[in-house]
Amino acid sequence: MEYFVRHRTTYRYLQDVSHSWHLAHLRPRVTPLQAVHDSSITLSLEPASRVAREDYFHNPCELFSIDRPHTHLEVLAESRVTVNPAPVRASRDSEPWEEVRARLENPQDDEERDAVQYLFDSPMTSFESDIGAYGAVSFPPHRPILSGAIELMNRIHKDFRYDTTVTDVSTPVDRVFEIRAGVCQDLAHVAIAAMRAMGLPARYVSGYLLTEPPPGKPRLLGSDASHAWFSVWAPPFGWVDLDPTNNILVGESHVTSSWGRDYGDVAPVAGIILGGHDHVVEVGVDVIPVDPNSPELPYLAPDN
Amino acid sequence: MSEVAERISLPPSRFDELRDGDGEVRAHWRAFARTLSQLSPEEYARRQASARATVQDNGVTYNVYDDRAGQARPWQLDIVPFIVSSADWKAIEAAVIQRAMLADMILRDVYGPQELMASGVLPPHLVIGHPQFLRPLCCSSPAGGAHVHLYSADLARGPDGAWKVMASRADAPGGLGYALENRLVVSQTFPESFGDMRIARLAAFFNAYKESILGLAASRRDRAVLLTPGPYNEAYFEHVYLAHYLGLTLVQGDDLAVRDGEVFLKTLTGLERVAAIFRRVDSDFCDPLELRGDSALGVPGLVEAVRAGGVVLANALGGGVIESPAMDAYLPAISQALLGEELKIPDISTIWCGTDWGRKEAIARMDQCILRDAFDARPLFSRWSSARLGADLSGEERERVIARLKQRGETMVLQEISPLGVAPVFEQGKFGAKPVSLRVFAAWTPTGWMVMPGGLTRVAADDTVRALSMQSGASSKDAWVISPTPVDSFSLLTNGGRPLEIKRHGESAPSRAMDNLFWLGRYAERTESFVRILRAVTARVGDEPAAALEAARKLLIPFSQASDSPIEEIAGDQELADELQLLIYSPRHSRGLQRLLRRVEQTAWSVRDRLSLDTWRTIHALTVNEELPPADAPFEAPGARFYLDALVRRAAALSGLSAENMTRGPNWLFMELGRRLERGQHLAWLVRQTVAMADARETEHMRIVLEIADSAMTYRSRYLNVFQLVPFVDLLLLDENNPRSCAFQLAAIESHLRELPRITLAQRSDVPRTIAHEMRGATTNANPARLAFCEAGARPGLIELTDNITFSAGELSDAIADAYFQHASRNRTGSSPFMEA
Secondary structure: OEEEEEEEEEEEEEEEEEEEEEEEOOOOOOEOOEEEEEEEEEEOOOOOEEEEEEOOOOOEEEEEEEOOOEEEEEEEEEEEEEEOOOOOOOHHHOOEHHHHHHHHHOOOOHHHHHHHHHHOOOOOOOOOOOHHHHHHOOOOOOOEHHHHHHHHHHHHHHHOEEOOOOOOOOOOHHHHHHHOEEOHHHHHHHHHHHHHHOOOOEEEEEEEEOOOOOOOOOOOOOOOOOEEEEEEEOOOOOEEEEEOOOOEEOOOOEEEEEEEOOHHHHOOEEEEEEEOOOEEEEEEEEEEEOOOOOOOOOOOOOOO | OHHHHHHOOOOOOOOEOOEOOOOOEOHHHHHHHHHHHHOOHHHHHHHHHHHHHHHHHOOOEOOOOOOOOOOOOEOOEOOOOEEEOHHHHHHHHHHHHHHHHHHHHHHHHHOOOOHHHHOOOOOOHHHHOOOOOOHHHOOOOOOOOOOOOEEEEEEEEOOOOOEEEEEEEOOOOOOHHHHHHHHHHHHHHOHHHHHHOOEOOOHHHHHHHHHHHHHHOOOOOOEEEEEOOOOOOOOHHHHHHHHHHHOOEEEOHHHEEEEOOEEEEEEOOEEEEEEEEEEOOOHHHOOOOOOOOOOOOOOOOHHHHHHOOOOEEEOOOOHHHHHOHHHHHHHHHHHHHHHOOOOOOOEOOEEEOOOHHHHHHHHHHHHHEEEEEOOOOOOOOOOOOOOEEHHHOOHHHHHHHHHHHHHHHHHEEEEEOOOOOEEEEEEOOEEEEEEEEEEEEEEOOOOOOEEOOOOEEEEOOOOOOOOOOHHHOOEEEEEEEEOOOOOOOOOOOOOOOOOOOOOOOOOOOEHHHHHHHHHHHHHHHHHHHHHHHHHHHHHHHOOOHHHHHHHHHHHOOOOOOOOOOOOOOOOOHHHHHHHHHHHHHOOOOOOOHHHHHHHHHHHHHHOHHHOOHHHHHHHHHHHOOOOOOOOOOOOOHHHHHHHHHHHHHHHHHHHHHHHHHOOOOHHHHHHHHHHHHHHHHHHHHHHHHHHOEOOOOHHHHHHHHHHHOOOHHHHHHHHOOOOOHHHHHHHHHHOOOOOOOHHHHHHHHHHHHHHOOOOOHHHHOOHHHHHHHHHHHHHHOOOHHHHHOOEOOEOHHHHHHHHHHHHHHHHHHHHHHHHHOOOOOEEEEOOOOOOOO
16 A cells, blocks of 8 residues: 655744754654655754754664744655555464473574563553553463464453543553553553563554555544554564554554654654743644555545 | 771671771782871861861752752862772773773664674664664764773772773763762862872863864864753763863753754854764753653754764763663673674673573573663663662562563663772761672773773772762762872862963853843842841830831732832731741742742852852852751740841841952853842832821831931931931932932843843843933933922822833843843644644
8 A cells, every 4th residue: 555644843932042963853764564655754843954864773864953033833744655564473373382481582683682672671661550460461371472462452452442532652661550441652661561570572563554444444534633652562473563543463553653662762753952931732633545546645634 | 007907897708998807908008008007086087077167169950859858068078098008999990091092983883884783792682772872973983983982990809809880971971070070179188198098180181171072173263061951860960070171161961052053052052063073961862852852951953963073072972871780791792793802801791681591681580680680771770770689578469570671671671780899988986898899981082092090989889789870969079099009199270281362251151141140149139128128117016016016018029020008917026036037048938038039049059150260169058058947936026136137247248259350251241230230120119108197106117127228327327317208218219329210220231231242133232221321311311309309298200110110121131031031931832733643
């Protein structure tokens, strides 16, 4: 499936911001299932400095700073990507979770060594609550790791309420676990914490969902903003992505943007501003299928 | 000589630094033991007391976060040095150099090609699982190539006398400044021994450390700064001290700015390029954009500047990775792989529990060992340390630990600890022996590593294994290394060499420091004015209760708040006495004297590097926490007067010192501006509060105001004992010859403002000067008779002028801040109104 993705972030500040620095993860990465035809970031102000690079996880990222007083900034990211359907995985064919853990105790190649970093608590998935015991229910002895992860996803979907009003960016995963509610980012963090508590590798994936569902299909939760899910390393398949918010395996309607240990590694735009006093952020996301036979980009109604 | 040795009783199974197995004093201790036995106990106590006084006067502190006793705690120093023989030192020196080299090579590898992990020498868990592994720094090489410029290792002796490494530091090692201060104090305490014993000197080490880093910088003309977390950091004193000793500008993150991949210092006159940063802020706090977003200590964009190669950071960012206990378990193998050598001094025996074997060992041996988080580099058993003695665990805790070992063994280590060697100490008037450890420092130089011949010796607070964290009440010592050859007495403080160029001013000043000096001037003046009001009221409490009550109602109201009618809260004599007791003594009264003194102290502490030792000591004398009556005790006027009198004298000492001894540079200018502005505003307020409304007790009011404004003598010499409003108003508001008049302050402000630079756009707009000029014009053009003119019980001219001064003073303060201080607060912005869906 080919998509046009537009992600617009608008900052409005109460007072002049004299300087600002931003780190953006807004350009989708190439993955085994995803090709990126082109992507760009457009700023409403001329930046004083701007550097595009790849981060440690090989996500494209961009650093820019603005050095004159402003009260308004718009960051517009536009990309065209093709997402291929994920191959069908028989979860029972994945390795038992104990074997995955043993394998990572003595990693043998680059892929295994890379997976090791996802065993450890990261700033936003550190927990002290009983997340470990909650997750352990899905991992009885010798269960194939992907079967366990899918069950964990089913349970989180069932036990946690999707609610955009109860958490914010700084809500600790323990709190989400306690109130059993949150947004896609929170549910992903809970799943990741539960996997890592078992000594199993799990990572955080940020991305997008198709805005308008195909005819006859329900609209998915989280499609009007950027989305997030988790991924589990399940040999022999490698990394497999699961979306606990919608209780589905990640497929053709998910566009992958970036991945890392948790949200903190891949926030779409992180910023530091001098001054400004208070600010509001508005975000608009559109993910529109492109007809491969039509050379024209889909028509997008200008928002606002 | 054995006399002292005999007085020391020794715990069993310890290595004794002082005596050998036969009870004989070891050769390298003999000379010093001889000195000690020649001192009388009284003389010994006197020297310890004098050393302690020096430490306190110099403001040597080690702050403890959230310590109830207040933020600054005096540094604990035991004057008996820790003496190291030449032979022992040779071995230590070689071992520390070997480890410093390894630390640098490991960091070079893990932030570069990562071959140690690929070849299986180092489990990747210990690097990419480490919270201090800073991914944004990967694949970039620090300017100059070296990752580590300063390395430290904490050494201690086991029962067999063999040295072990307890902890190592390669991120932002601390203790160098304390070691230096200890040396200065202890060498003065035992001048006879220090002179005779061929003790190796430290200055050459500091010189090499500094020069090597400056040598890496792109240009020697640019600034070199020492980056501190600020006055609330536990080791702030050391940062001040080192910056001064090394000739660096002390800065906080807010003082620096990154532009186009280069780092600049924000000064009064704009941005100045910074070539080298001596870093004392932990790596992960250094850049809120790419590292810890919640850090208020860093510089946004610093990592990008590092990648661009525009600045030398010493140490380079990311050194925390090698500090973890888990790394200790693999250091022998790494040493073999990288150097083909065994470790010359091993770490305390450490097993990482991320392997099958490690877990089994841990479960089998936990009773004799400690368990600890694999990446927890905090000193053992310090506050927040994760270390637990296996033997201390309850049955339930034990089960939890075993479950964690099985599930997430990679997050834990098992360490063997043994009783530390003991050295002689002198405490509470007698000698004893306490466990010690020695922190040794190595500095990178272009020609190889150099070890400081000495170090910071730390003395455990008690004799248990929970020892040796400065935070848990331990003490420290100087370390004397006996040199095999005559010592080089090179000193950084009396550097000869090439002739210096004459300078009439220092380097241009960081604007944050000027902001603080401005406020130090304001708070110091505010304190003095308030003390004078309190004293004037207190003086009347016994003899003239009505006058006291009247003055209190007018002047003990919320500070610098104008009010046409006196407050009625202070109903009678008893309420007044209670209120005075609280205002003078209570540390919790929001507008009380004690709060104000704390503000003076904290503001002074934040610019400690810009105050002379004498100025600091004067401020210390003014703000020191002395034994005060409790806030709920009954008010005693004589005692209060005595205390307030003393404060007036101390405040006067401070203003006298700054008038006479501070160089007329920006430091003085801003402190003085703050003082003048505060005093001018306060005088206007005083006059307005007391005589704006006609009142039968006017003479009484004028007398008390003249007393508070220290102008009674002048008034009397001009007008004898006749109190009239016209001369009164003239003397206090309009007379530019009276240093206590409003007009005098305004004239001084106008002249000081002319001295300030006019470089930036905001400065060239001249707003402060325009305001000051108008304020001064209002007083010079005022007619005292018109001010005193009374109509329907009020004096409209006086009210207009004083209100005008009060209002304009506030505007002026803001205008100065706009033009000279950077004051925009830093905020974070996120990706969405709430978060991702």
